[in-house]
Amino acid sequence: MVSAAARPYIDASVPVLREHGLDITRTFYRNMFDAHPELKNLFNMGNQASGVQQQSLASAVFAYAANIDNAAALTPVVSRIVHKHASVGITAEHYPIVGRHLLGAIQEVLGDAATPPLIDAWAEAYNELATALIAAEQAMYKQANIAPGQLRTMRVVAVRNESEDIKAFVLQPEDGQAASDFKPGQYVSVSVTFDDGTTQLRQYSLSDAPNPRTLRISVKRERRGDVTPAGLVSNWLHDNAGLGSLLQVTHPFGDFTPDTESSAPIVLLSAGIGITPMISVLNRIAQVSPQRQVVFGHAARNSDYHAHRADVAEAGKTMARLQVSTFYEDGSDCDGVATFAGRMALSRLPRWDHGEANVYLCGPVEFMQEQWRALIDAGVPASRLHREVFGPELLNYLK
Numbered sequence: 245m246v247s248a249a250a251r252p253y254i255d256a257s258v259p260v261l262r263e264h265g266l267d268i269t270r271t272f273y274r275n276m277f278d279a280h281p282e283l284k285n286l287f288n289m290g291n292q293a294s295g296v297q298q299q300s301l302a303s304a305v306f307a308y309a310a311n312i313d314n315a316a317a318l319t320p321v322v323s324r325i326v327h328k329h330a331s332v333g334i335t336a337e338h339y340p341i342v343g344r345h346l347l348g349a350i351q352e353v354l355g356d357a358a359t360p361p362l363i364d365a366w367a368e369a370y371n372e373l374a375t376a377l378i379a380a381e382q383a384m385y386k387q388a389n390i391a392p393g394q395l396r397t398m399r400v401v402a403v404r405n406e407s408e409d410i411k412a413f414v415l416q417p418e419d420g421q422a423a424s425d426f427k428p429g430q431y432v433s434v435s436v437t438f439d440d441g442t443t444q445l446r447q448y449s450l451s452d453a454p455n456p457r458t459l460r461i462s463v464k465r466e467r468r469g470d471v472t473p474a475g476l477v478s479n480w481l482h483d484n485a486g487l488g489s490l491l492q493v494t495h496p497f498g499d500f501t502p503d504t505e506s507s508a509p510i511v512l513l514s515a516g517i518g519i520t521p522m523i524s525v526l527n528r529i530a531q532v533s534p535q536r537q538v539v540f541g542h543a544a545r546n547s548d549y550h551a552h553r554a555d556v557a558e559a560g561k562t563m564a565r566l567q568v569s570t571f572y573e574d575g576s577d578c579d580g581v582a583t584f585a586g587r588m589a590l591s592r593l594p595r596w597d598h599g600e601a602n603v604y605l606c607g608p609v610e611f612m613q614e615q616w617r618a619l620i621d622a623g624v625p626a627s628r629l630h631r632e633v634f635g636p637e638l639l640n641y642l643k
């Protein structure tokens with residue numbers, strides 16, 4: 245809890261910081277990367293370039309300050325951050341660097357309005373949040389029995405074209421030991437070093453049930469758009485990772501972990517590459533409780549872009565209460581019974597008991613916004629809705 249002296253300054257400056265938030269975060273990253281170019285290897289420079297990350301780190305600090313008395317609102321935000329931080333190997337030594345440049349950026353952007361007591365108050369709030377994050381991250385490294393940022397060399401032992409733009413890679417630890425255990429829904433970070441010596445990390449959800457020998461990831465090739473460049477790591481993996489290749493992979497982390505071990509009905513809704521964590525969940529349920537009611541909704545552009553169909557068909561052989569609805573946006577190959585034309589529509593999904601089932605969503609932000617609203621309108625309690633975002637979580641976008 246920040247001190248009584250600091251509190252009024254925080255309260256008074258939250259709206260000001262919100263107004264100048266983007267300027268502050270841009271200044272913060274620019275100054276930090278100028279002073280510490282080595283940190284570019286740690287951050288996702290694609291997110292920096294597209295501007296998504298700028299809204300994330302500092303806005304979390306401001307959200308923390310704004311909700312300082314509302315621990316319940318902060319718990320999920322903090323949980324997501326510490327899992328992401330653990331996945332990329334953040335340590336206590338990094339925090340003073342970020343703190344210095346964040347406070348410096350507030351000062352630079354606000355000018356004279358950033359009085360010494362105001363800066364002191366924000367320093368106190370930052371340190372408080374940093375202390376909580378550091379403790380949580382250290383506990384995660386300890387529990388996983390790894391050093392921060394520790395990478396494991398894994399050999400690609402199978403590659404499968406899952407769709408027009410998705411390849412699945414099966415990875416086996418090169419050290420001969422068991423593959424890392426994980427909960428379905430979790431992700432690993434893959435570290436790629438390019439010819440120019442720069443390194444980048446990207447997260448990939450594990451796309452099969454845990455097993456002691458291998459991990460599987462499924463990667464969508466992020467193609468060049470009209471004005472956007474081709475994605476760095478996904479294209480590198482598609483073009484360079486083949487049978488026998490060695491990849492550097494982190495321990496699995498992530499707090500999107502649907503309950504695979506219970507017997508309650510469960511609803512898994514995904515679009516595009518968002519199917520990856522759902523397949524891990526489905527395959528685990530097929531192993532442990534094949535009699536469970538599972539509603540599996542998936543949306544894709546068309547059947548050429550529909551990944552992991554074989555996994556769903558295989559699960560269906562043993563899961564009598566697996567109900568699958570597929571939506572093809574371009575309207576091809578639809579039978580109107582299990583495969584529908586257009587975007588996912590709640591009315592076309594099988595019915596389930598809203599009071600009993602948790603609903604898990606993963607896909608593009610637009611897809612999740614649409615489904616989230618439809619589910620709430622249909623009377624599904626918000627407490628039953630859970631989501632995974634394949635990028636920095638932008639706070640409150642689902643409201």
Ligand SMILES: Cc1cc2nc3c(=O)[nH]c(=O)nc-3n(C[C@H](O)[C@H](O)[C@H](O)COP(=O)(O)OP(=O)(O)OC[C@H]3O[C@@H](n4cnc5c(N)ncnc54)[C@H](O)[C@@H]3O)c2cc1C
Pocket residue numbers: 288289290291293294431446447448449450462463464465466468469471472473474475476477478479498517520521633634635636
């Ligand atoms: C928890 C989590 C789980 C994930 N799971 C999966 C998964 O299972 N499978 C999967 O395929 N992906 C997954 N992702 C996404 C993945 O981590 C990468 O973000 C994705 O592969 C793109 O990375 P990239 O290096 O190819 O693209 P990047 O180089 O990072 O580019 C990303 C986007 O930014 C745009 N961009 C880059 N530079 C600029 C610029 N200068 N101006 C404007 N736009 C720009 C690119 O065009 C591209 O569209 C997951 C992400 C998270 C956070």
Ligand code: HEM
Pocket residue numbers: 283286287288289291297300301302304305324325328329332334338339340341342370373374377635636637638
């Ligand atoms: C109080 C301090 C901090 C806060 C509030 C914070 C907040 C965040 C948030 C909100 C995200 C996005 C999580 C998501 O994916 O949704 C994030 C990711 C990240 N943070 Fe932090 N962070 C802090 C400190 C640090 C420090 C000290 C570092 C290291 C220099 C760091 C490096 C990163 C990296 C590398 C990512 C992953 C995003 C990317 O790949 O660019 N953060 N952080």
